[in-house]
Amino acid sequence: MLWRIDRILVALLVVTGLAGPPLESFAQQPEPKRAPTQRPAKPPAKPQTATKPKTDPAAAEAAMTPSQIGIPTAAQYAFMVDPQTSTVLLFKDADKPMHPSSMAKMMTVYLAFEELAAGRLKLDTRFQVSEKAWRMSRQGSTMYVGDPGTEVTVEDLIKGMIVLSGNDACIVVAEGIAGSEEGFADRMNKKAKELGMTGTVFKNASGWPADGQMTTAKDLALLAWHTVNDFPKFYHYYSITQWTHSNIKQDNRNLLLRQTPGVDGLKTGHTEEGGFGQTVSAVRDGRRLILVVNGLAMGKPQHEGGRERARETSRLLEWGFRDFTNTTLFKAGDTVAEAPVWLGAQDKVPLVTSRSVQMTLPTGQAASPRVVAKFDGPLPAPIAKGTKLGVAAVTLPDGRVMEYPLEAGVDVPRQGFVGRVISLARHYLVGWISS
Numbered sequence: 001m002l003w004r005i006d007r008i009l010v011a012l013l014v015v016t017g018l019a020g021p022p023l024e025s026f027a028q029q030p031e032p033k034r035a036p037t038q039r040p041a042k043p044p045a046k047p048q049t050a051t052k053p054k055t056d057p058a059a060a061e062a063a064m065t066p067s068q069i070g071i072p073t074a075a076q077y078a079f080m081v082d083p084q085t086s087t088v089l090l091f092k093d094a095d096k097p098m099h100p101s102s103m104a105k106m107m108t109v110y111l112a113f114e115e116l117a118a119g120r121l122k123l124d125t126r127f128q129v130s131e132k133a134w135r136m137s138r139q140g141s142t143m144y145v146g147d148p149g150t151e152v153t154v155e156d157l158i159k160g161m162i163v164l165s166g167n168d169a170c171i172v173v174a175e176g177i178a179g180s181e182e183g184f185a186d187r188m189n190k191k192a193k194e195l196g197m198t199g200t201v202f203k204n205a206s207g208w209p210a211d212g213q214m215t216t217a218k219d220l221a222l223l224a225w226h227t228v229n230d231f232p233k234f235y236h237y238y239s240i241t242q243w244t245h246s247n248i249k250q251d252n253r254n255l256l257l258r259q260t261p262g263v264d265g266l267k268t269g270h271t272e273e274g275g276f277g278q279t280v281s282a283v284r285d286g287r288r289l290i291l292v293v294n295g296l297a298m299g300k301p302q303h304e305g306g307r308e309r310a311r312e313t314s315r316l317l318e319w320g321f322r323d324f325t326n327t328t329l330f331k332a333g334d335t336v337a338e339a340p341v342w343l344g345a346q347d348k349v350p351l352v353t354s355r356s357v358q359m360t361l362p363t364g365q366a367a368s369p370r371v372v373a374k375f376d377g378p379l380p381a382p383i384a385k386g387t388k389l390g391v392a393a394v395t396l397p398d399g400r401v402m403e404y405p406l407e408a409g410v411d412v413p414r415q416g417f418v419g420r421v422i423s424l425a426r427h428y429l430v431g432w433i434s435s
Contacts (some may be wrong), residue, residue, distance in 0.1 A: 006155075021347075035042035037046060040393075049227050053070055053281050063186075067091060067152050068091045068093075069089070069091035069092075070089055070090035070091065071090070071319055073312065074308075075294060075296050076098070076294060076295025077092060077093050077094060077216070077291045077293065078090050078091070078094065078291075078316070079092070079094035079218050080292075080320050081221055081225075081289070082320075082326065083288060083326045084287065085326065085360045087359075089320050092094060094216075094218040095427070097214040098214065098295065099213070099271050100200075100215040100220070100269065101270055101271045101274050102165045102207045102268060103124060103160075103207060103269040103277055103279050103294075104188075105170055105207055106266060106279065107223060108161060108174065108206070109232075110162055111177065111184075111188065112154065112161075112177070113227070114231075117233070117234070121177075123153065124155065125153065126153055126154075127157065127172050127173065128146060128149060128150070128151050128396070129145045129147065129149065129150040129152060130152070131148045132171055132175075133148075133175070134146070134148050134190075136171050137166075137168035139208075140206075141164060141253075142166050142167060142168050143169040144166075144168070145157075145166070145169060157169045157172055158173075160239065161244040162267070163240050164250050164251065165223045165253055170204075171205060173205065185204055185205065188205070191200050192234040194348065195223060196221055197219035198219070199218070199219050200215040201215075204427070215301050217292040217294060221279070223279075224266050224279050224281055225290055227265075227424055228290075235265065236264075238266050242434075253268040253306065254266070254278070255306065256278075256280055256310055256314055259310060260314045260317060260318075263317070264282065264283035265280070266280060268306070270302065272299075275296050276296040276306065276308065276309040277295065277306070277309070278309055278313050279291070280313050282321075286308070287325075289317060293312060293316070295310050302333075323363055324363060325360070325361065325363050326360060327359050328356055329358065330356065331353075334353055336352060336353060336371075336411055337350075337406070338350055339351055339373070339375055339390070340377055340378040341378055341379050341380075341383065342378035342381065344379075344382070344383065344412040345413045347390070349383055349409065349412050351375075351392075357404065366393070371392050373391075374390050374391050374392075375391075380411050381413065382411075382413050382414045383411065384408065384411055385408050385409065386407050386409055388406060391405055
């Protein structure tokens with residue numbers, strides 16, 4: 001039986017993003033339709049001059065290429081999502097393969113957090129530095145784990161991976177957990193499939209360039225949200241701004257931790273092939289946004305590319321917080337509808353949401369989606385509070401339907417013997433007369 005509700009229940013789709021329960025929807029949403037690539041007209045030839053060109057903000061803005069969803073960006077790949085409503089705000093080739101660079105370390109950290117949460121590791125557990133890890137400390141970003149045979153605590157290795165982006169720390173963790181980096185990469189790929197990262201293949205624990213290693217901006221956003229959601233006890237490590245190890249003090253490469261309000265993680269990355277990238281998360285007024293960009297500042301040196309990456313990610317985050325807002329439609333436990341009860345001590349039972357329901361809309365815009373509550377009714381008594389009784393189906397503007405669980409808001413005991421006899425007699429009498 002379908003029961004129509006003339007009230008707002010859940011969030012609408014913003015542009016072509018989904019509104020739905022966190023984690024359960026944005027990983028599986030269909031990709032947006034792609035507009036033809038727009039290329040600027042070739043300017044007429046001009047005489048060369050000996051003067052040094054100046055940076056023109058308007059020209060820099062014009063050089064940004066359009067996104068399939070959201071504003072133009074200088075990034076080659078970009079994805080921004082409000083995970084609380086699964087609303088996609090920015091999508092630019094976010095399903096296309098790209099080099100993960102050091103953003104792959106988020107999966108290594110995720111698996112370390114998983115071991116800690118399960119009790120198989122402790123923060124003071126010590127892993128031994130192998131010759132392979134020691135040699136990696138001579139390449140790329142490093143924690144300086146020490147000579148072969150040195151023992152390092154898991155907590156220090158986590159800080160080394162996050163704050164210092166240590167490739168050597170990743171190898172120590174991989175070998176300590178799985179016995180070898182190759183075996184750990186297998187675990188990374190297995191976990192990626194479990195999380196719904198369908199466009200990702202890991203070849204090592206650090207993101208060091210390797211043939212066949214790839215990911216997507218959308219996949220990294222999903223990994224970031226799982227990290228935030230699955231490990232609230234350990235996520236704070238991503239907000240450390242600087243750390244000293246082996247008497248060497250280093251700053252976190254995530255410059256936004258010090259520059260952009262609300263940023264609390266996650267990871268930067270850079271390779272010659274993939275350019276500069278970053279996965280970042282920020283919270284303001286209880287609202288979280290997750291942003292992934294990659295392919296920035298191609299060919300530029302580390303210091304210059306890092307600053308350009310910080311400027312662009314900060315600009316995009318500010319846009320996401322400024323131009324979109326969340327509205328709470330129902331708090332957890334709010335009554336959405338009432339369902340009839342068969343042979344109960346009361347005729348109806350309130351159907352409530354088990355969690356807060358929000359929607360994301362452009363700032364200043366309101367919407368009133370239509371909702372249908374679906375359940376098999378009348379519902380037979382007794383009914384225990386909290387029992388799942390049906391779903392609220394929300395039809396989105398493009399015809400897709402999102403469903404949200406509804407449960408009993410109160411206990412409804414059965415009628416007494418006399419009451420049941422009267423109800424049955426009334427039911428069959430009415431049915432006999434109407435026939």
